[in-house]
Amino acid sequence: MTTESGPAEPQLSALMKGLKVLEAVPAHHRISDIASETGLSVSTVHRILSDLVENRWVEQDQERAYRPGRRVQGLLSLLQNDEQLVRMAMPELQALRDRVGFTVHMARFAHNELSYVAKIDGPAAYQMRSRVGDTIPLWSTAIGKAILAALDEQTSRDLLKAAQLKRRTRSTIMSKSLLWNQVELIRRRGWAVDDEENELHIRCVGVALQDASGRVIGGLSTSALDHEMTPATIERVAPLVMETGARINKLLGRESQRR
CATH class of the missing domain: 3.30.450.40 (GAF domain)
Structure with missing residues (x-):
């Protein structure tokens, strides 16, 4: 069975899915690229990114590309x-x-x-x-x-x-x-x-x-x-x-x- 982004998603907890997305953001700035990198569906990645942006772990630039947010920068x-x-x-x-x-x-x-x-x-x-x-x-x-x-x-x-x-x-x-x-x-x-x-x-x-x-x-x-x-x-x-x-x-x- 496949999803809109390809193969079935790996069986991961919500926390691990969120961490995989956050880990992918520094090198991959588009939803489709992040989905391909993590093996998650586009809809799942979009939902996780929305939560991460709301909580300032991720932000979007003027070109709508996703970047590490202020909380990640603060942690580093x-x-x-x-x-x-x-x-x-x-x-x-x-x-x-x-x-x-x-x-x-x-x-x-x-x-x-x-x-x-x-x-x-x-x-x-x-x-x-x-x-x-x-x-x-x-x-x-x-x-x-x-x-x-x-x-x-x-x-x-x-x-x-x-x-x-x-x-x-x-x-x-x-x-x-x-x-x-x-x-x-x-x-x-x-x-x-x-x-x-x-x-x-x-x-x-x-x-x-x-x-x-x-x-x-x-x-x-x-x-x-x-x-x-x-x-x-x-x-x-x-x-x-x-x-x-x-x-x-x-x-x-x-x-x-x-x-």
């Missing part, structure tokens, strides 16, 4: 920024890992979401389950709580008010008033702790990262098993994490001046 820009951030910060992250002997993470904060962009495992035999690309909570991670403390008070309050807290472990803080008390403490001392709140038996110390304008762009942390990251160890490690964060912030300022 964000990925490029992440690559630049990681490349610039990597020597500092490696130096911190060597000094503390634990796993080091860096995360990007954008559109009120937090995700890992770098991870350097510590020298221990075990490895953290975390992966680059993972989205992590603001409320149960050291980086997340440090970011809440670094944001202006009204933004922090608004984020906390809108939050739907989910229990990650038995130690996850489920009271917004208690979380706010922690945010105020972190704001005074400059660093945050995740005390098995996001993953059992893992403790982390984290700080926020800011660009030259003072905008919060992410954070970094060091993590270890609870028997290694003792209260005494936290007191030793926290200043080192803060120093690393300050050096990366200074590098961000220099990068901004070059632009």
Whole structure:
């Protein structure tokens, strides 16, 4: 059986059909060409493109040709920024890992979401389950709580008010008033702790990262098993994490001046 564009369409979910069309747009700008490239019918491609245009993933130029839209361009820009951030910060992250002997993470904060962009495992035999690309909570991670403390008070309050807290472990803080008390403490001392709140038996110390304008762009942390990251160890490690964060912030300022 055939459709108006030729052979029967592949059995794909609506999401995968949309992604195939979006993937084809940079090289193929007409509906018929996109249909031929993806193996989808002209009518299906037209319907998907209409949705993508409406949501700014695709746009049409004056000649009615389809091009990647602003949201795609914004996503590419964000990925490029992440690559630049990681490349610039990597020597500092490696130096911190060597000094503390634990796993080091860096995360990007954008559109009120937090995700890992770098991870350097510590020298221990075990490895953290975390992966680059993972989205992590603001409320149960050291980086997340440090970011809440670094944001202006009204933004922090608004984020906390809108939050739907989910229990990650038995130690996850489920009271917004208690979380706010922690945010105020972190704001005074400059660093945050995740005390098995996001993953059992893992403790982390984290700080926020800011660009030259003072905008919060992410954070970094060091993590270890609870028997290694003792209260005494936290007191030793926290200043080192803060120093690393300050050096990366200074590098961000220099990068901004070059632009």
